[in-house]
Amino acid sequence: MVPTKTKYKNNFIHQVIKKDFKKNRKMHVKTRFPPDPNGYLHIGHAKSICLNFDIAKIYLGICNLRFDDTNPNKEHSKYMDSIKNDIAWLGFKWNQDIKYTSMYFNIIYYYALELIKKKLAYVDQLTKEEIKQYRGTLTQPGKNSPYRNQTVQENMFLFKQMQLGKIPEGKACLRAKIDMKSSFMVMRDPVLYRIKFKEHHHTKKLWCIYPTYDFSHCISDAIEGITHSLCTLEFQDNKQLYNWILNHISIHHRPTQYEYSRLNIEYSILSKRKLQLLIQQNIVQRWDDPRLLTISGLRRKGYTAQSIRNFCNNIGVTKQNNLIEISALEACIRDELNKTAHRTMAILDPIEVIIYNIPNNFEEKINILNHPNNIKMGTRDITFNNKIYIERSDFQETPNKKYKRLTLGGSVKLKYAYNITARYIKKDKNNNIIKIFCTCNLKNKNNKRKNGIIHWITKTQCVKSRFMIYNNLFNTKNPENKKNLLPYINKNSIIKKYGFVHHSVLNNKQIQTYQFERIGYFYIDSILSKKNILTFNQTVSLKQNKKPSNT
Numbered sequence: 001m002v003p004t005k006t007k008y009k010n011n012f013i014h015q016v017i018k019k020d021f022k023k024n025r026k027m028h029v030k031t032r033f034p035p036d037p038n039g040y041l042h043i044g045h046a047k048s049i050c051l052n053f054d055i056a057k058i059y060l061g062i063c064n065l066r067f068d069d070t071n072p073n074k075e076h077s078k079y080m081d082s083i084k085n086d087i088a089w090l091g092f093k094w095n096q097d098i099k100y101t102s103m104y105f106n107i108i109y110y111y112a113l114e115l116i117k118k119k120l121a122y123v124d125q126l127t128k129e130e131i132k133q134y135r136g137t138l139t140q141p142g143k144n145s146p147y148r149n150q151t152v153q154e155n156m157f158l159f160k161q162m163q164l165g166k167i168p169e170g171k172a173c174l175r176a177k178i179d180m181k182s183s184f185m186v187m188r189d190p191v192l193y194r195i196k197f198k199e200h201h202h203t204k205k206l207w208c209i210y211p212t213y214d215f216s217h218c219i220s221d222a223i224e225g226i227t228h229s230l231c232t233l234e235f236q237d238n239k240q241l242y243n244w245i246l247n248h249i250s251i252h253h254r255p256t257q258y259e260y261s262r263l264n265i266e267y268s269i270l271s272k273r274k275l276q277l278l279i280q281q282n283i284v285q286r287w288d289d290p291r292l293l294t295i296s297g298l299r300r301k302g303y304t305a306q307s308i309r310n311f312c313n314n315i316g317v318t319k320q321n322n323l324i325e326i327s328a329l330e331a332c333i334r335d336e337l338n339k340t341a342h343r344t345m346a347i348l349d350p351i352e353v354i355i356y357n358i359p360n361n362f363e364e365k366i367n368i369l370n371h372p373n374n375i376k377m378g379t380r381d382i383t384f385n386n387k388i389y390i391e392r393s394d395f396q397e398t399p400n401k402k403y404k405r406l407t408l409g410g411s412v413k414l415k416y417a418y419n420i421t422a423r424y425i426k427k428d429k430n431n432n433i434i435k436i437f438c439t440c441n442l443k444n445k446n447n448k449r450k451n452g453i454i455h456w457i458t459k460t461q462c463v464k465s466r467f468m469i470y471n472n473l474f475n476t477k478n479p480e481n482k483k484n485l486l487p488y489i490n491k492n493s494i495i496k497k498y499g500f501v502h503h504s505v506l507n508n509k510q511i512q513t514y515q516f517e518r519i520g521y522f523y524i525d526s527i528l529s530k531k532n533i534l535t536f537n538q539t540v541s542l543k544q545n546k547k548p549s550n551t
């Protein structure tokens with residue numbers, strides 16, 4: 001469960017619930033999270049999950065998990081498995097058994113018959129294209145379908161034919177009879193049932209007609225006794241229809257729909273359809289690619305459930321659409337890992353250093369804290385001798401006042417060890433430096449440093465590793481607005497580096513997250529590490545980048 005230490009930010013939904021409690025002190029708050037099982041969950045869903053489950057928790061109510069499985073063409077059981085797994089990983093527990101809209105297909109069908117009998121629904125035989133034309137536009141009223149005035153008997157017969165599979169797909173649908181001139185497009189005789197000859201994962205071949213989202217959602221909410229049905233702003237107009245349906249069928253419970261703004265994050269996309277497209281086009285391989293803001297992608301990158309919950313709580317719930325900076329999400333994981341991550345050294349782009357005035361048989365063990373401010377996290381031993389690796393970017397041939405690291409003739413302090421002085425270098429044919437030859441005064445460990453401090457690893461304690469540095473997947477601030485995403489893909493969204501990590505990371509298999517000192521927070525990628533080389537995904541940099549990382 002969500003730890004109770006979380007301080008929940010007040011939002012307008014809380015205000016609504018508090019008012020409702022004033023009217024009915026015995027109210028039992030019931031919410032639901034209703035995913036379409038047609039993709040993996042993303043950070044936008046996390047906002048909805050935190051909202052619904054936290055409300056149930058705060059007001060001692062319950063929250064259902066209901067799969068909105070009304071479209072057998074798109075649903076897949078692998079998506080249901082991943083959704084269940086992600087919700088549990090986020091730390092939430094749904095009420096009793098999982099619900100499925102398909103569990104209510106019989107009852108929903110019964111309510112469709114009720115509407116037909118009340119002359120409030122009819123079987124339309126216009127084509128999909130014609131229905132679209134007849135619907136009109138925002139500025140033009142719609143036209144009545146010629147099938148609108150069929151008798152109840154005719155409609156009952158045709159609906160039965162639909163159900164029996166006697167009418168081909170696309171040749172008929174059930175529509176509500178509301179108002180083709182309504183200023184709300186959704187009220188212009190919305191479709192309630194359509195024909196789909198596709199086996200359903202739950203009901204198998206029992207049905208070849210399926211209720212639409214609008215028809216099934218309000219009925220499912222009412223059947224489950226949901227009190228507060230929370231959805232995103234694009235369903236604002238659908239609220240009219242939500243209430244119309246419930247007002248015209250013989251169901252007693254009345255849930256109320258409330259809308260809040262969708263989460264959008266800079267330089268990323270959250271729409272499942274578009275995420276799917278990125279996979280189909282091989283721009284990313286899988287739903288859990290660490291560059292995607294899917295829950296599984298964030299997990300693979302090293303985000304924790306707590307950091308995602310904190311983020312969702314921090315951004316709050318409002319009715320204003322806005323674009324959240326990616327740095328707001330990064331700050332949540334950085335703050336957490338700063339307190340919890342074990343420190344170690346890694347060299348992402350190594351260059352060898354030979355300290356030639358130290359004898360070959362010299363070795364010094366140095367014991368250091370795994371976390372500078374937390375003794376409870378224990379210590380580790382590192383060894384210092386005459387062959388070490390340092391970061392290529394920590395050496396520069398020519399001195400420069402602003403450059404506080406190692407230069408030819410200059411000195412720098414090795415973290416936890418000694419000052420070294422670079423005496424000469426060796427280059428290859430292409431003029432690349434391949435070795436730096438240094439000296440070191442072993443009496444001088446605690447000497448005041450003249451320059452900066454750099455990290456290092458002794459050659460004998462190096463484990464070959466691959467480091468994946470992730471940048472934004474898109475180079476435009478709001479890619480959701482673009483029709484064609486492809487021109488906006490950042491070609492440098494992954495930078496791979498090959499280097500070393502200190503071998504102490506192999507000692508404790510339980511630990512997957514590290515702070516590589518002076519570099520950033522990294523997480524072992526268990527999928528890639530299995531295949532060949534130990535691989536780390538960068539979770540987040542040590543400090544916030546000033547500029548968006550697109551290049």
Ligand code: ATP
Nearest residue numbers: 034035036044045047048231232262263270271272
């Ligand atoms: P997508 O566009 O990603 O396919 P969706 O709304 O079709 O989203 P659903 O599976 O139907 O996805 O979503 C389940 C719940 O999560 C819904 O209540 C929906 O409103 C909510 N939700 C989806 N995306 C977001 C988002 N970006 N921000 C907040 N809530 C979201």
Ligand code: MG
Nearest residue numbers: 035036068213
């Ligand atoms: Mg949806």
